[in-house]
Amino acid sequence: MTYFVLQRLRHGVLSLLGIVTLVFVLARLTGSPARLYLPEDATDEMVESFNQQHGLDGSIPSQLIDYLGGVIRLDFGDSLLYNEPAISTVLQRYPATLQLAAVTMVIALLVSIVLGSMSANRRGAKSDSVSRLGSLTALSVPDFWIGIMAITVFAVYLGWLPTSGAGGIQYWILPLLTLSLRPIGILTQVVRSSMITALESDYIKVARAKGVSQGTLIYKHALRNAAIPIVTVAGVLTAQVVNGALVVETVFGWPGIGNLMVTSIKERDFAVIQAVVLVTGAAIIILNFLIDLAYSWINPQIRLGE
Amino acid sequence: MSKFQARVLRPARRARLISGLAVAVVGCLVATGCASGDGSPGSGSGGSGIRVVLSQTPFSLDPCDSNHSANGPVLLGNITESLVDMDPDSGDLGPGLATEWTTTDNIVWDLTLRPDVKFHNGESMTAEGVAAWFKRILTPETNCYLYGSVLTDNVQDVVAVDESTVSFKLGTPDPVLPRALAFVSVGLVPEGDPTEKINEPVGTGPYEFVSYSPGSDIKLERFDDYWGEAPDIESVSFAIREESSVRAAMAKAGEVDVATAIGPQDAEMDGAVNYPVSETLYYRLDVNHAPLNDKRVREAIGYAIDRQTLVDNVLGGLGTPANEIFVDSVLGYSDNVTWSFDPDRAKELLAEAKADGVDVDAEFEVYGQANDRGTNGSELEDTVSAMLNQVGLNSKVVIVEDRTDRMESANPPKPPVAMVQNTHGNSTRDGYVSLNGKLGCQAPQTPVCDDELTAILAKAAAASEDERDELLQEAAEYQRENLVVLIPVAHLTDTIVITNPKLKYTPNPATSERLVIADMTLD
Numbered sequence: 001m002t003y004f005v006l007q008r009l010r011h012g013v014l015s016l017l018g019i020v021t022l023v024f025v026l027a028r029l030t031g032s033p034a035r036l037y038l039p040e041d042a043t044d045e046m047v048e049s050f051n052q053q054h055g056l057d058g059s060i061p062s063q064l065i066d067y068l069g070g071v072i073r074l075d076f077g078d079s080l081l082y083n084e085p086a087i088s089t090v091l092q093r094y095p096a097t098l099q100l101a102a103v104t105m106v107i108a109l110l111v112s113i114v115l116g117s118m119s120a121n122r123r124g125a126k127s128d129s130v131s132r133l134g135s136l137t138a139l140s141v142p143d144f145w146i147g148i149m150a151i152t153v154f155a156v157y158l159g160w161l162p163t164s165g166a167g168g169i170q171y172w173i174l175p176l177l178t179l180s181l182r183p184i185g186i187l188t189q190v191v192r193s194s195m196i197t198a199l200e201s202d203y204i205k206v207a208r209a210k211g212v213s214q215g216t217l218i219y220k221h222a223l224r225n226a227a228i229p230i231v232t233v234a235g236v237l238t239a240q241v242v243n244g245a246l247v248v249e250t251v252f253g254w255p256g257i258g259n260l261m262v263t264s265i266k267e268r269d270f271a272v273i274q275a276v277v278l279v280t281g282a283a284i285i286i287l288n289f290l291i292d293l294a295y296s297w298i299n300p301q302i303r304l305g306e
Numbered sequence: 307m308s309k310f311q312a313r314v315l316r317p318a319r320r321a322r323l324i325s326g327l328a329v330a331v332v333g334c335l336v337a338t339g340c341a342s343g344d345g346s347p348g349s350g351s352g353g354s355g356i357r358v359v360l361s362q363t364p365f366s367l368d369p370c371d372s373n374h375s376a377n378g379p380v381l382l383g384n385i386t387e388s389l390v391d392m393d394p395d396s397g398d399l400g401p402g403l404a405t406e407w408t409t410t411d412n413i414v415w416d417l418t419l420r421p422d423v424k425f426h427n428g429e430s431m432t433a434e435g436v437a438a439w440f441k442r443i444l445t446p447e448t449n450c451y452l453y454g455s456v457l458t459d460n461v462q463d464v465v466a467v468d469e470s471t472v473s474f475k476l477g478t479p480d481p482v483l484p485r486a487l488a489f490v491s492v493g494l495v496p497e498g499d500p501t502e503k504i505n506e507p508v509g510t511g512p513y514e515f516v517s518y519s520p521g522s523d524i525k526l527e528r529f530d531d532y533w534g535e536a537p538d539i540e541s542v543s544f545a546i547r548e549e550s551s552v553r554a555a556m557a558k559a560g561e562v563d564v565a566t567a568i569g570p571q572d573a574e575m576d577g578a579v580n581y582p583v584s585e586t587l588y589y590r591l592d593v594n595h596a597p598l599n600d601k602r603v604r605e606a607i608g609y610a611i612d613r614q615t616l617v618d619n620v621l622g623g624l625g626t627p628a629n630e631i632f633v634d635s636v637l638g639y640s641d642n643v644t645w646s647f648d649p650d651r652a653k654e655l656l657a658e659a660k661a662d663g664v665d666v667d668a669e670f671e672v673y674g675q676a677n678d679r680g681t682n683g684s685e686l687e688d689t690v691s692a693m694l695n696q697v698g699l700n701s702k703v704v705i706v707e708d709r710t711d712r713m714e715s716a717n718p719p720k721p722p723v724a725m726v727q728n729t730h731g732n733s734t735r736d737g738y739v740s741l742n743g744k745l746g747c748q749a750p751q752t753p754v755c756d757d758e759l760t761a762i763l764a765k766a767a768a769a770s771e772d773e774r775d776e777l778l779q780e781a782a783e784y785q786r787e788n789l790v791v792l793i794p795v796a797h798l799t800d801t802i803v804i805t806n807p808k809l810k811y812t813p814n815p816a817t818s819e820r821l822v823i824a825d826m827t828l829d
Contacts, residue, residue: 037365038454042750046446080365081363151552151555164547267709
């Protein structure tokens with residue numbers, strides 16, 4: 001276990017270093033943000049002074065060394081847009097995204113397990129076709145369209161829910177609905193196909209012959225064996241939503257990291273872009289670690305750290 | 307060898323654990339979500355409060371950055387005020403935080419401050435405080451947006467002459483300094499490092515800053531010790547949504563009282579008011595770029611654009627065809643400068659140029675900004691390029707995101723492009739700002755440095771009133787006749803939606819950059 005954790009930690013730190021370096025360099029290749037924050041007629045001296053103040057005046061490698069040195073001291077630079085340490089901006093916004101992502105994934109898992117299992121159990125029946133078509137539609141429709149349509153229908157015409165913003169439970173429904181559709185679509189298909197394989201295996205036939213009820217058969221015996229691909233895909237999808245639901249958060253004005261990421265990229269707020277990438281990168285590495293633990297928990301035959 | 311083996315739980319226990327966890331997670335997350343409330347549907351924030359939705363996240367609430375369009379709607383006229391006040395409709399100057407201003411030589415300007423003005427923190431406005439504030443703006447290390455755009459290093463010193471008089475000392479004569487001062491917010495120099503940016507603005511305006519955390523509303527409250535007439539509305543909450551359709555939906559659902567910067571697709575909804583802004587869509591031509599290095603080709607471009615069709619189809623009928631890059635209420639607007647849609651004349655000019663050996667078939671780029679006002683994605687550039695190609699030119703469209711454009715085209719565009727789309731706003735009502743800012747030899751974007759134009763502009767800079775007007779008109783006519791660098795397309799409009807039937811407000815040409823809540827009344 002210790003070996004496994006250490007190995008993962010080493011991989012994690014290396015990946016983070018790679019990602020941050022890449023983002024750092026790519027962001028700077030777009031030029032200095034001085035011209036965005038200074039007036040159009042700013043003189044070269046003003047641009048120079050701006051660059052100097054914000055550590056944008058050296059060569060990219062020397063800026064990178066300075067930045068990484070800062071990161072070791074937990075100094076992630078200051079946000080140009082919010083005028084505060086970038087890491088505080090990011091950590092302040094992260095809980096909103098994590099909450100949204102967690103609830104989304106719980107809903108997506110529950111719905112897709114029920115739908116997918118039902119579909120697999122009644123393969124070829126009308127309900128199977130409906131669920132397959134439904135899930136295909138759910139994963140294919142772009143979320144900005146769903147978001148804007150949901151606002152138009154539920155907030156504008158019916159007046160049941162607020163259009164956007166954050167607050168009480170009514171503010172959660174539209175973002176959750178929009179955000180969970182795609183994971184539901186994908187997971188339902190995964191659950192369906194892996195359940196079909198599981199339901200065809202010999203031990204299920206034996207159990208069925210022994211008179212085990214259909215519900216127990218599906219949710220207790222088959223689901224457990226079908227769980228590995230579901231966990232894998234759910235992990236990838238969780239990483240996507242934890243990474244910030246860029247479009248959904250922008251449309252709904254959700255004060256999360258996706259919204260922050262879009263704004264900071266648009267306004268070339270380099271320190272915040274880097275801090276977002278670092279924090280979400282770290283979260284995804286931890287998530288993958290947890291998924292690996294989950295594998296061996298679901299199937300004790302899978303051993304870690306070999 | 308395995309270093310780790312998971313403990314095996316019995317399936318039934320595990321299932322219970324999973325469902326228990328799921329319930330706990332959902333419960334706890336929804337509960338925390340419910341707890342962190344921010345804003346509520348329905349209008350306003352209680353009492354006679356209103357809620358307004360804006361389109362841009364302010365990048366700074368420092369009063370010295372207040373003239374940027376992202377920061378202005380919150381700050382200008384609400385939290386902060388300027389020494390001189392400008393009527394947004396007529397452009398006339400009137401007393402603001404200063405009651406009068408005098409000069410003998412246009413080099414030293416003395417302004418008398420209004421007595422008994424208090425800042426939101428209780429401090430009184432003093433001549434020394436005002437002088438220190440202007441010095442802070444003029445310190446390059448503060449990186450104030452006002453420095454370079456409104457005030458330049460031509461202001462060499464600002465001193466307090468006595469308790470109520472501030473004196474501005476200039477390098478070269480400037481007869482229109484008070485006009486510039488109408489755009490400079492007065493704030494308080496922060497304690498400690500004066501160049502440090504201000505996050506919680508303190509001003510003298512009718513509203514004081516209450517709170518703002520990124521991602522949530524910006525809240526202001528009426529300032530009880532305001533020197534002027536107390537505004538009608540007690541408090542205002544600014545929400546920010548970058549999507550125009552979401553702002554329109556918020557208005558339709560009655561979540562906000564006022565929605566700003568609504569796109570043309572929603573310009574006919576209930577409560578929508580379309581109003582002209584002092585912004586003009588135009589193209590800048592690079593005189594060094596073949597085939598645009600021939601004046602006849604540049605003129606042909608001007609004649610090839612069917613401005614009315616563009617206004618009707620790309621701008622949704624909102625806006626008016628433009629003959630100059632500023633509107634006719636600006637000092638220096640000349641009725642002699644005109645552009646018409648004349649494809650035959652364009653073809654003639656191209657034929658003449660071709661006969662003289664100009665390669666009019668050479669391909670050139672029309673460079674546009676995807677999310678600039680009025681462009682509707684690439685629609686504007688696609689249409690303009692098609693119009694140019696119709697008369698025999700060979701143009702192709704390049705679309706970039708507006709921030710990239712700003713970063714690349716601020717200095718001479720890299721790589722140089724032939725034809726660049728831009729919008730120009732002239733809120734100062736002084737044509738010198740436009741002409742010198744776009745074509746003066748020091749202007750970062752100019753493709754020319756013309757001796758004769760420089761001479762006319764230099765004379766205009768030192769002149770005032772009628773003489774200034776005449777000289778600026780002469781400069782505008784000279785650019786149209788001899789340079790043909792700026793090709794105006796359309797004067798733009800903006801749309802504001804007022805959903806609260808009790809709220810009365812008439813937008814003016816400055817509304818998009820200065821949304822003065824004190825101008826609104828509630829029945």
